[in-house]
Amino acid sequence: MTLLATADTEPAPAPASGDVILSVRDLRTQFFTRDGTVRAVDGLSYDLERGETLCIVGESGCGKSVSALSVMRLIPEDAGRIVGGSVTFEGTELTDMPEHEMRRIRGNRISMIFQEPMTSLNPVFTVGEQIAESLRIHQGLGGHAAAERAVEMLSLVKIADPRRRAGEYPHQLSGGMRQRVMIAIALACNPKVLIADEPTTALDVTIQAQILNLMLELKERLGTAIVLITHDLGVVAETAQRVIVMYAGRKVEEASVEELFRHPLHPYTRGLMGSIPRRSATGRRSGVRGRLQEIPGIVPSLREEIPGCAFAPRCSFAGERCSREKPPLEPHRPAHLAACWEVARVAATPR
Amino acid sequence: MAVTTEVAVPVAPRAKSGLAFWLGRNPTIVIGVAILAVLVASAFLAPWLAEDPLAFEPTNRLKRPSAEFWFGTDQFGRDVYSRVIYGTRISLAVGVSVAVLATALGLVLGIVCGYYKRVDAIVMRVMDGMMAIPSILLAIALITLMKASLTIVIIAITIPEIPRVVRLVRSVVLTVRAQPYIEAAIASGTRNLIIMVRHILPNTVAPLIVQGTYVCASAILTEAGLSFLGAGTPPEIPSWGNVISLGRSFFQISPWIIFFPGVLLAITVLAINLVGDGLRDSLDPRIARRM
Amino acid sequence: MTAYIIRRLLATIPVMIVVALFVFLLLHLTPGDPAAVIAGDDASPAEIDGIRSKLGLDRPIWEQFVIYVLSLLRGDLGTSIFSNLPVTTLVMQRLEPSVVLALSTLVVAVLFAIPMGVLAAWKARSAIDRIVMGFSVLGFALPVFLVGYLLIYIFAIELRWLPVQGYRPLSQGVWETARSIILPAFALGMVYMALIARITRASMLEVLSEDYIRTAHAKGVAKKSVLLKHALKNAAVPIVTVIGIGLALLISGVVITETVFNIPGLGRLTVDAILKRDYPIIQGLIILFAGAKVLINLMIDISYSFFDPRIRY
Numbered sequence: 001m002t003l004l005a006t007a008d009t010e011p012a013p014a015p016a017s018g019d020v021i022l023s024v025r026d027l028r029t030q031f032f033t034r035d036g037t038v039r040a041v042d043g044l045s046y047d048l049e050r051g052e053t054l055c056i057v058g059e060s061g062c063g064k065s066v067s068a069l070s071v072m073r074l075i076p077e078d079a080g081r082i083v084g085g086s087v088t089f090e091g092t093e094l095t096d097m098p099e100h101e102m103r104r105i106r107g108n109r110i111s112m113i114f115q116e117p118m119t120s121l122n123p124v125f126t127v128g129e130q131i132a133e134s135l136r137i138h139q140g141l142g143g144h145a146a147a148e149r150a151v152e153m154l155s156l157v158k159i160a161d162p163r164r165r166a167g168e169y170p171h172q173l174s175g176g177m178r179q180r181v182m183i184a185i186a187l188a189c190n191p192k193v194l195i196a197d198e199p200t201t202a203l204d205v206t207i208q209a210q211i212l213n214l215m216l217e218l219k220e221r222l223g224t225a226i227v228l229i230t231h232d233l234g235v236v237a238e239t240a241q242r243v244i245v246m247y248a249g250r251k252v253e254e255a256s257v258e259e260l261f262r263h264p265l266h267p268y269t270r271g272l273m274g275s276i277p278r279r280s281a282t283g284r285r286s287g288v289r290g291r292l293q294e295i296p297g298i299v300p301s302l303r304e305e306i307p308g309c310a311f312a313p314r315c316s317f318a319g320e321r322c323s324r325e326k327p328p329l330e331p332h333r334p335a336h337l338a339a340c341w342e343v344a345r346v347a348a349t350p351r
Numbered sequence: 352m353a354v355t356t357e358v359a360v361p362v363a364p365r366a367k368s369g370l371a372f373w374l375g376r377n378p379t380i381v382i383g384v385a386i387l388a389v390l391v392a393s394a395f396l397a398p399w400l401a402e403d404p405l406a407f408e409p410t411n412r413l414k415r416p417s418a419e420f421w422f423g424t425d426q427f428g429r430d431v432y433s434r435v436i437y438g439t440r441i442s443l444a445v446g447v448s449v450a451v452l453a454t455a456l457g458l459v460l461g462i463v464c465g466y467y468k469r470v471d472a473i474v475m476r477v478m479d480g481m482m483a484i485p486s487i488l489l490a491i492a493l494i495t496l497m498k499a500s501l502t503i504v505i506i507a508i509t510i511p512e513i514p515r516v517v518r519l520v521r522s523v524v525l526t527v528r529a530q531p532y533i534e535a536a537i538a539s540g541t542r543n544l545i546i547m548v549r550h551i552l553p554n555t556v557a558p559l560i561v562q563g564t565y566v567c568a569s570a571i572l573t574e575a576g577l578s579f580l581g582a583g584t585p586p587e588i589p590s591w592g593n594v595i596s597l598g599r600s601f602f603q604i605s606p607w608i609i610f611f612p613g614v615l616l617a618i619t620v621l622a623i624n625l626v627g628d629g630l631r632d633s634l635d636p637r638i639a640r641r642m
Numbered sequence: 643m644t645a646y647i648i649r650r651l652l653a654t655i656p657v658m659i660v661v662a663l664f665v666f667l668l669l670h671l672t673p674g675d676p677a678a679v680i681a682g683d684d685a686s687p688a689e690i691d692g693i694r695s696k697l698g699l700d701r702p703i704w705e706q707f708v709i710y711v712l713s714l715l716r717g718d719l720g721t722s723i724f725s726n727l728p729v730t731t732l733v734m735q736r737l738e739p740s741v742v743l744a745l746s747t748l749v750v751a752v753l754f755a756i757p758m759g760v761l762a763a764w765k766a767r768s769a770i771d772r773i774v775m776g777f778s779v780l781g782f783a784l785p786v787f788l789v790g791y792l793l794i795y796i797f798a799i800e801l802r803w804l805p806v807q808g809y810r811p812l813s814q815g816v817w818e819t820a821r822s823i824i825l826p827a828f829a830l831g832m833v834y835m836a837l838i839a840r841i842t843r844a845s846m847l848e849v850l851s852e853d854y855i856r857t858a859h860a861k862g863v864a865k866k867s868v869l870l871k872h873a874l875k876n877a878a879v880p881i882v883t884v885i886g887i888g889l890a891l892l893i894s895g896v897v898i899t900e901t902v903f904n905i906p907g908l909g910r911l912t913v914d915a916i917l918k919r920d921y922p923i924i925q926g927l928i929i930l931f932a933g934a935k936v937l938i939n940l941m942i943d944i945s946y947s948f949f950d951p952r953i954r955y
Contacts, residue, residue, distance in 0.1 A: 074859055078767070099865075107861035114860075119853040124875045124950055134861050169951040185861060480660025483932040487894035491916055492668055492924050496676050572785055576898050579787055582916040595787060599901075602791055603799060603806070613788035621783035628779070 021225055022048040022071070022110070022193050023088045029063075029070045031080030036303040040066040040080065042249035048193065053219065053226045055240035055257070057233060057272065061299045063249040064229045068195045071227075072112055073102050090192070108138035111186035115198035117178035121170035127181045128154070128166025134188045153184040157214060176207035180214065187218060194219070195227045200235065212239055233272055237261060245269045248300055248310035251329060255336040265338035267315045267346055271295035309341070317342040317349075377633050383625030390619055394439040402433040416607050423607040434589040435612050441501070441590035442571045442619060448505045449570035450563045453512040458559060460513070461520025462547055465528065471521070478514035486511035487573060491582045499585045504577065508570050519562055523555045557634040564627030568620045575616050591616050647944065654936045661932040665925045666710055670703060680723065680919040696723055697921070719926030724918050729926035732911055739809045740907035742819060743899065744892055746827035751834040752885065756874075758835070759842025759881075764869055766847060774839055781836025786895050790829035790902035797825060807904035822905075830899040834888045841884040845877035852876070878949040886942035890935040 029041040041063040048054050056064045069075050071087050073094065087094040089110060094102065106112075114120045122130060131153050132146035141149060147166070154162035157180040170178055179199060186194055196215065200208035216239060219226055228239055236243055236257065243260045245253040245268065253266040264270045272295070297314035300306060309315070312322040321341050329339040332347075340346065374381050393400055408429075416423040423431050464471040481489070486508075493507035527533060527550065536546055577583030578592025579599075586593055591612040598608030669676055677694040678685070685693075698706050713720070719729035762774035798806040804825055810818035849855065850873055858872045900909030908927065915923035946953045 072860060074856060103862045103864060105862070106859070107863075112860045114853060114857065116853050120857045122854040122858065122872055122876070123952060125872075133863065137862055137864075171952045182857070185857070476656055477660055477664075479657050480664055480932075483657055483661055483935050484664065484928050485890070485893040485931050485935070487897060488912070488924065488928050488931060491912065492665065492921070492928060495916055495919050495921055495924055496668060496679055498679060568783070575785055576787075576894075579898060580901060580913050580916060582913075602794075606791065606795055609787070609791050613785060613791070616785050617780075617783045617788055620785075621780065624779060624782055 019050055020047045021050045021090060022227075023086075024067070024071065025086045025088075027067060027070055027085035027087065028083045029066050029075060029080060030083050038080070038302045039249050039305075040302060041070060042302075043085070044246070044249070044251055045085075046244055046251065046254070048225050048227060050192070051219070051223050051225050052242065053216070053228060053240050055236045055243045056227065056229045056246055057231065057236055057243060058246035059231060059272075059299055061302075062246045063302075064246050065197050066249075067246075068112065068197050068227065068229055071195065072106055072110065073097075073099075074106075074112075104138070107134050107186070107191075108189045109191050110193040110195065111189070111191040112195040112197065113179070113182045113186045113199050115201050117175050117182055117202060120182055121178055123170055126167050126169055127173065131166075131181070131185050131188050134185055138189045149188070150184075153188050154181070156187070156218070157181070157184045159184075175203050176211060179203060179207075179211050183211075183215065183218070187222060187224065190222055191224060193227065194224045195229070197229045198231070199228070201230070201232070208235075209238075215239075245272070248306065249302055250310065250339070251337075252311070252340070253336075253338045254329075255333075259333070259336050263333060263336065263347065265332055265336065265343050265346060266311075266340050267317050267342070268295070268311045270346065271314075309339070317346055377629045379625040380629035380633070383622045383629065386618060386622035387626065390439055390622070391443065393436055394443050397436045397440060400436050402430050415605075423605065423611075431594065431608055431611055434594050435591065435615055437589045438591040438594060438612060439615070439619075441584060441588060442574065442616065445501070445505055445508065445574040445584075445590075446567040446571040446619075446623070449509045449512060450567035452505070452509045453516055453566050453570075454559050454563045456509070457513050457516025458520050458555060461517045462524055462551060462555070464517060465521045465524025465551075466543065466547065474517070475521075478517055481511065482514045484511065487576060490573065490577055491580070494577065494582050499583075501584055501588065504574060504584050508573050508577075512566050512570065516559070516562055516566070519558055520555050523558055524551050527551050527554045557630075561627055561631045561634065564623050564630065568623040568627065571616065571620055571623070643947075647940075650940050650943065654940065657936055658929075658933065661929060662711060662714060663707075665928050666707055669697065669699075669921065669925070670706075676921070680921055682919065693723060696721075714929065719929060720922035722915075722923050723920050729923055732923065733908065733926065733930060736906060736908050736911045738811060738907075739905045740896055740900070740909065742809075742812070742823055743826055743830065743896060743905065743907060744889070746820075746823045747831040747834060747892055748885070748889060750824075750827045751831040751838055751888070754831075755835040755838035756842050756881065759839040760846055760869060760874065762839070762843040763846030763850060771843075774843065778836040778840045778843075781832045781839075784832055786829055786833070786898045787902050789832050790826065790899060793825045793829050794903075809903075809905040809907070826899050826903045826905060829902065830892060830895045833895065834892060837884055837888050837891075838881065842877065842881050845880045846873055849873045849876045875949060879946055879953075882942055882945055882949065886938050889938050893931050893935065 025045045027041050027044045031038040044067050058064050070082050082095055128150045131150035135141045135146040135149050151162045151166050159165050159180055200211050240257045243257050244251050247268050253269050300310055308323040309327050312318040327339045327341045329337050332338050332343045464474050489511045490507040497503045575592035578590050579596045583592055584590040594612045595609050602609050677690050681690045681693050694700055721728055758774045762771040765771050797804050805822055810822045812819050858868045897909035897912050900907045
């Protein structure tokens with residue numbers, strides 16, 4: 001699958017300063033259901049630089065998880081597939097790579113951790129065995145060496161008494177510990193890219209920060225680039241260098257984290273920010289007391305081709321043009337892309 | 352957290368009603384019912400479709416299938432085709448009677464068990480014991496102790512089928528009883544009998560129909576098995592099992608005596624199972640898990 | 643674990659008491675004179691009286707039950723009316739062929755059905771899946787004797803690869819035994835295969851949609867290893883349960899299969915007992931088979947903890 005030069009191909013994202021390790025171009029992933037084709041990812045492009053943290057934000061169903069699974073080529077075959085675009089890792093095209101070569105990349109050069117630590121570990125094998133398996137597959141370690149290295153990985157992710165824990169089963173560990181184990185599995189082979197799909201969503205708030213800090217610390221130590229997928233702008237602010245906002249399978253805005261928070265250009269991004277719980281006067285998060293501002297309406301069905309801007313039906317800025325023509329993704333400020341016809345009006349409106 | 356809007360995937364509205372549409376989605380039921388219709392018709396029309404199944408002609412012993420004897424003849428020169436057609440009556444009668452008796456008795460016991468804890472403790476122990484006994488041996492024991500007749504065979508096959516029905520009904524009753532609206536009905540003083548009839552009974556209908564089809568299929572197989580062993584329907588009645596049993600000694604030279612009733616038996620059981628599977632899958636997915 | 647096993651063994655006692663009570667009451671509660679039925683139509687009154695006293699029917703019912711239970715506890719399953727031999731002796735004489743048949747069927751069925759179910763689940767909705775499911779539906783409908791006679795006809799009479807009927811004991815060599823048992827094992831195993839293949843497929847399908855399977859793929863584990871290591875071990879508990887249930891069902895099938903293949907095992911003992919209305923033998927066999935079934939269930943329950951570390955006793 002090569003880059004398709006279609007009319008609505010996005011322009012190259014903000015020029016990359018460092019060297020790009022993972023490059024996604026015009027990625028299109030579709031699911032084929034009885035009620036029609038779902039365009040889950042509809043022309044997504046981004047570059048990930050060596051050692052950087054890139055956040056992909058959006059509501060559930062915007063295609064952010066599917067884009068991650070597409071990069072890993074883990075879309076279930078009978079449900080859907082990548083229908084266009086390209087994914088290159090260190091200059092190698094992944095989308096048309098034979099499965100056995102792709103297997104050597106998964107869990108080795110590019111790793112992934114998932115949202116549900118409670119169900120993502122195999123309940124019938126010890127956690128040590130689950131870490132060691134990666135090492136045996138990718139690094140050809142023998143049984144004993146792999147087991148020893150698994151214990152080291154457990155101590156790396158700061159699990160107390162790693163030797164005992166290695167012999168335990170997932171159900172004997174707490175949610176936070178299980179996510180640490182998932183991180184240990186993902187980082188066991190020292191990958192260049194770690195894709196983390198909502199890694200903290202299922203965890204208690206107190207544990208969330210610990211897990212995020214652990215990921216960032218290990219990233220610094222091992223030099224891994226991270227694609228962090230989240231719906232939580234709080235997480236974005238704490239972790240990311242660059243942010244991509246996705247809506248209905250497409251990228252609607254991209255900028256550095258400071259730039260995005262200071263000058264959000266897309267009405268959808270503004271909507272997301274509006275629904276972050278603000279700090280109350282006492283300085284505490286008022287998540288319980290303060291009422292969140294919600295974006296009215298629902299994420300559109302991705303079954304039909306949407307002629308104009310997919311966000312138009314929910315957008316207070318939407319004009320007549322918005323539902324007719326797709327807004328191009330264009331730089332509106334330095335290194336800041338947004339896909340909106342009404343950027344000028346949005347920027348002029350105080351938040 | 353913040354963005355809580357759920358993905359609502361609107362399902363395109365479709366006409367999902369109508370028997371024709373429902374049957375179209377469940378082709379196994381259509382096939383099963385069609386086969387059963389033919390079998391039931393031949394059972395009723397046996398006197399017109401077949402000759403006397405008991406008439407024997409010693410000169411025609413062990414004849415191969417031919418234009419005159421479609422399914423050949425047995426060692427007494429009886430027409431296997433006629434015997435098999437009449438055998439349809441026996442098999443269907445046994446299957447339906449056992450299914451009706453076992454589900455009816457199982458329903459009563461199951462509801463009572465699900466409702467009265469004290470009865471439950473005793474009855475379920477008895478059911479556990481009965482389930483530990485291989486059903487064919489239980490039937491054999493009953494038949495050995497009584498004079499052989501079709502009624503005794505039906506009773507003997509029914510008894511070992513009851514425990515599974517009781518367990519099924521009991522589990523439905525216990526699930527339904529835990530529902531808040533039943534607790535509310537109990538709390539507001541509604542009489543037990545009314546609760547049973549109005550709330551619990553309707554919930555048992557779908558699983559019972561499905562279970563009934565399986566009981567029916569298994570009863571037909573068991574009757575044939577018992578007759579085959581010589582412990583079933585009295586030998587003078589031309590049931591499929593009896594026809595096969597008589598063909599045992601001659602199967603090397605006259606395999607048709609066994610083949611035709613055997614195949615019809617398989618087709619009948621297959622048809623009933625197809626209907627059962629189709630009903631199970633379409634009536635209520637929750638039933639599937641309970642079985 | 644030991645405590646659990648002891649508890650479970652104790653729990654089998656009431657079940658076995660119910661079984662004993664059941665076979666005992668059967669003899670006494672059936673309408674008519676069981677002694678007369680057992681003796682047959684041509685029996686003289688003296689013969690009927692003889693059978694009555696042999697069965698102990700002339701004593702008070704409670705006394706009979708106490709005697710019956712006490713003899714069961716001593717391991718005495720009763721005495722045949724006709725041969726006057728203890729049922730246990732008769733059983734021991736016929737045990738080998740039946741056990742060999744049941745175990746061969748178990749092995750054959752598991753060896754064929756599990757790969758079939760795994761394949762069907764892996765290639766769900768493909769042609770292979772349809773074939774396996776079709777086989778499974780058919781397997782439930784085919785009577786043992788039809789399959790048995792078909793197999794004999796094809797492999798013994800037409801192709802002449804295998805003996806038509808009969809059983810060669812292990813003392814004559816394992817190879818000869820295997821040759822004599824392979825067709826019966828397949829005939830009897832058909833239903834069993836259908837059952838195991840169906841549950842394996844269903845269980846594997848459920849497991850394959852679990853998150854940890856996606857994790858395994860994300861780790862770069864090869865497909866074969868995902869299926870056979872990560873998925874199958876998780877799918878094992880329902881499969882093992884059904885293997886246990888099926889093994890108990892086999893007991894009924896053994897009787898018919900032995901008749902088709904002329905195997906001198908417990909099934910033949912049963913059929914001979916039916917023909918002679920030798921009720922004590924049937925009574926003894928029921929106790930024996932029920933006991934075997936209860937023990938199989940116990941073994942299955944204990945095996946769960948081997949497959950799933952979350953299950954601990």
